[in-house]
Amino acid sequence: MAMTPLDLESDKSLYEQVADRLENLIYEGTLKPGDRLPSVRKLREQLSVSISTVLEAYRVLEDRGMICARPQSGYYVRQTALQQPQEPATTDPPKRVYDIDNSLTFRLMHAIQDPKILKLGAAVPVAEHLPLTALNRLMGQVLRQHSAKAHSYDAPPGCIELRREVAKRMLTAGCSINPDQIVTTNGTFEAVYLSLRAVTQPGDTVAIESPTYYGLLEALEMLHLKVLELPTHPRDGLSLDDLETAMQRQQITACVLVSNFSNPLGTCMGDAKKKQLADLLERYDMPLIEDDIYGDLYFEGNRPKAIKAFDRSGRVLYCASCSKTLSPGMRVGWAIAGRYQAKVEQLKWVLNQTTAIAPQLTLAAFLANGGYDRHLRQLRRKYQMQTAQMTQAICDYFPAETKVTRPNGGHVLWLELPPEFDSIQLYEEALAQNISIAPGVIFSASSGYRNCFRLNCSLPWTDDVEQAMRTIGYLAKKQLAVTMLSQPF
Ligand SMILES: Cc1ncc(COP(=O)(O)O)c(C=O)c1O
Numbered sequence: 001m002a003m004t005p006l007d008l009e010s011d012k013s014l015y016e017q018v019a020d021r022l023e024n025l026i027y028e029g030t031l032k033p034g035d036r037l038p039s040v041r042k043l044r045e046q047l048s049v050s051i052s053t054v055l056e057a058y059r060v061l062e063d064r065g066m067i068c069a070r071p072q073s074g075y076y077v078r079q080t081a082l083q084q085p086q087e088p089a090t091t092d093p094p095k096r097v098y099d100i101d102n103s104l105t106f107r108l109m110h111a112i113q114d115p116k117i118l119k120l121g122a123a124v125p126v127a128e129h130l131p132l133t134a135l136n137r138l139m140g141q142v143l144r145q146h147s148a149k150a151h152s153y154d155a156p157p158g159c160i161e162l163r164r165e166v167a168k169r170m171l172t173a174g175c176s177i178n179p180d181q182i183v184t185t186n187g188t189f190e191a192v193y194l195s196l197r198a199v200t201q202p203g204d205t206v207a208i209e210s211p212t213y214y215g216l217l218e219a220l221e222m223l224h225l226k227v228l229e230l231p232t233h234p235r236d237g238l239s240l241d242d243l244e245t246a247m248q249r250q251q252i253t254a255c256v257l258v259s260n261f262s263n264p265l266g267t268c269m270g271d272a273k274k275k276q277l278a279d280l281l282e283r284y285d286m287p288l289i290e291d292d293i294y295g296d297l298y299f300e301g302n303r304p305k306a307i308k309a310f311d312r313s314g315r316v317l318y319c320a321s322c323s324k325t326l327s328p329g330m331r332v333g334w335a336i337a338g339r340y341q342a343k344v345e346q347l348k349w350v351l352n353q354t355t356a357i358a359p360q361l362t363l364a365a366f367l368a369n370g371g372y373d374r375h376l377r378q379l380r381r382k383y384q385m386q387t388a389q390m391t392q393a394i395c396d397y398f399p400a401e402t403k404v405t406r407p408n409g410g411h412v413l414w415l416e417l418p419p420e421f422d423s424i425q426l427y428e429e430a431l432a433q434n435i436s437i438a439p440g441v442i443f444s445a446s447s448g449y450r451n452c453f454r455l456n457c458s459l460p461w462t463d464d465v466e467q468a469m470r471t472i473g474y475l476a477k478k479q480l481a482v483t484m485l486s487q488p489f
Helices: 014-028 040-047 051-063 103-110 132-145 160-173 187-199 214-222 240-249 271-284 338-352 357-368 371-397 423-431 463-485
Strands: 067-070 074-077 183-185 205-209 226-230 254-258 288-291 316-321 333-336 412-416 452-456
Touching: 014 051, 040 051, 051 067, 051 074, 103 214, 132 357, 160 333, 160 357, 183 187, 183 338, 187 214, 187 254, 187 288, 187 316, 187 333, 187 338, 205 214, 205 240, 214 226, 226 240, 240 271, 271 288, 316 338, 333 338, 357 371, 371 412, 371 463, 423 452, 423 463
Parallel strands: 205 226, 205 254, 254 288, 288 316
Antiparallel strands: 067 074, 183 333, 316 333, 412 452
16 A cells, blocks of 8 residues: 655644545455455654654544454454545635624524424524423413512623532533522623623634634624634644644634534534644733533433533633523523633623523523433434434435535534536525525635535434425435536547
């Protein structure tokens, strides 16, 4: 198995280049399921790299689900490595700073409010999966017990009952937090918005993942901020090498990312990378706004840690909520803003004084009585199964060239079709059949990703959903066929 030398000038680290090459060999069929990979020593000699580079490359491939280690024997290509569609590669956004214009997002996402539309484009939990009876009962009790308090003014940092419960839960994300370090907000969006306001001035440049959650682009536009989009791997997340290079070359005021099971790529950085990022922030004295709204929705093992768990200097402003797990409508979230806490509390006070008391007390009671963990166990199982069902439907009904992410948590999939594909055309055609998708262009300030789109896996798998997937797959195949036929021979 001959390999050409690695590119020492590349923006990518050596271990990422090694991992990508081996992954390509698997997809091309040079390495087949069940084959043993070259020994660490042999590959090291062949590529003239260190043992740790090869080991790190093998770790990356294990994380991507491509290979597994057998004790005393070596590394092998997993039998299941090729059963799923190919994954999109690390993204490659233009290396320039953009102003943001969200007018297209506004038009596209507001066209789908009609209740008869099957919302495969929105990343929202559906009522069937939420413990609404328990929540409504608890809210009734809260209103009876705190009839006056529930209607009074409060002040930041918000209800202590909720902050105590959030502090306890943060232990599962590897963070030892005092309730005084938390301010409650109207959802994650407000937590991110306040954090951005605390650390930036209009005109500043913020580094973000690419593609990124379009709500973040809306907040950045509202605050007159510019963005630098960074290459992002669908599993490993944002490229730290690119982040560091950007920080050396230009003024980057802050970085914002979704740390666990991001939207839309589903990325989840490993602990080593999270620590590396926290060290980088310290070295360059830069704040990071960490959106961890999907962290509780892991499919296997334990809850992934927050980047905040590795933050020794208070530079991480951690933001989360119960919107994706319990109730988007209660609008309860929180920020743990480290050294910026006082500023965030002051901004919250000026913006809207406080978060409504009854939803905060209801969530506190739900977290305290143990209902949350039981509910989460069921929800995670459902999301894992529905994500697998959607992936299978993509294999069955979509063009063979479709690439799709393989998230280990959350509830969205990101699909990439050949470069000539137009997901806005697909959006319009699917909408005419009362189905929504989220076209790729709304996830970037650079108008990229026109050949990509996001699908939501939070809907229970029904005949209607399967039929909708068949329809989208048919529309995508038809569009590709017409495009190919219209190309010159
Ligand atoms: C990554 C991300 N952050 C924040 C939000 C908004 O969260 P909330 O409803 O808690 O404000 C969403 C909703 O889709 C999201 O996907």
